[in-house]
Amino acid sequence: MVMFSFAVIATLAISLSIGGIPLSPIVQSVLFWIIMFFCGMSGLAHVFVREEEQDTSLFLRIHSQPETVYLSKVIFNILVFFLLQMAITPLYIFLLQVEIRMISAFIMIVIAGGLSISTTVTILAAIIAKAGGKSSLFTVISFPLVLPILWIAISATRATLEVRGRFELNNLYFLLAFSGVMIALSYILFEYIWLDE
């Protein structure tokens, strides 16, 4: 709910601020992924942070294998973020008068970028869930991981919006590979993060 509210409010605020003047493709791409990024950061971390806040994480540790917990949390986050993107992307396109030149490529990049953000934020949330000062720590440790995702996603999205944009499949492959590596490493390492020191 928080994620969706943020996305809607941000999109509406931008739309009202520009007053119907179409933005350039690069600005549209940047704003889109900044909204997606902050939605992910604000909402997806709750899957682990709430467990700690409500003192149910030990209950979960006792009754479930770490791998089961990780897979269920990451699948949940991927699905929630996908649903968010499905709801917000059309709204963003409509309100900001976005003209998509390569629709298939645009959709693929949105999905791949969303996959990368949700898988990355999930494991980062597991790491910071037990820490104090969660917000600042989350920002610091997410920066090196999320930056390449945003950079590639913005660049690829821009190419799908420009009149003579050159969409490179390598960007899509990068995002998918990034997600795959993130899931694989997280699956292997999650047990050590999950266990109390």
Place this chain on the structure above:
Amino acid sequence: MHQTFTIEAENIAKRYNRQTLFQNLDFSIETGRSLAITGPNGSGKTTLLEIIATLRRPSAGSVRYLVNGIEIEKREILNLVGFQSPRSNPYSELSGLENIQFIGSDVDDTVIDDLLYRFGLYEHRNKQVKFYSSGMKQRLKLLLTILFRPPIIILDEPGMNLDSAGRSILFSYLESIRESRIILIATNEVSEADWCTVRINLE
């Protein structure tokens, strides 16, 4: 086939920064025996239980689980252990029954109903846990601990928030199964410590 379980702890220590909670702890306990862990507040009773249950890493030493003398993998240990702790809480937005079904989807309904009756929670099974009293929550936590009839039962302050009826239910159940289980209890209650066959006191 009857299986004999053994827990062997060797040279267990736990340190946080420069503070040593406990060290040089050794014990061995097998099926049919019960261990009481006593000590003042902050002595590390809960930490020791969590180390034994492989929910926390020791600073030194090791805990081995054996079945009929053969060591089992760490990954299999949680399947054998029922663990109850004040730090472990069921989901308050779910009902008692939903919490049971969440972790025990394979457990027969008749077994669940029997345990709900035994622990005096049958009438409250569809109520959200957030509306349970502290005693009812404790009963639910104990029920969840024994739901799968684990061969090893670890209880951290099991009598906390329980009235005399609740304690009676708990210990009559434990008495009925003590010959076929390893039972570890961390407690400050003398009666609970005396119920066990072996005692470790943490200073």
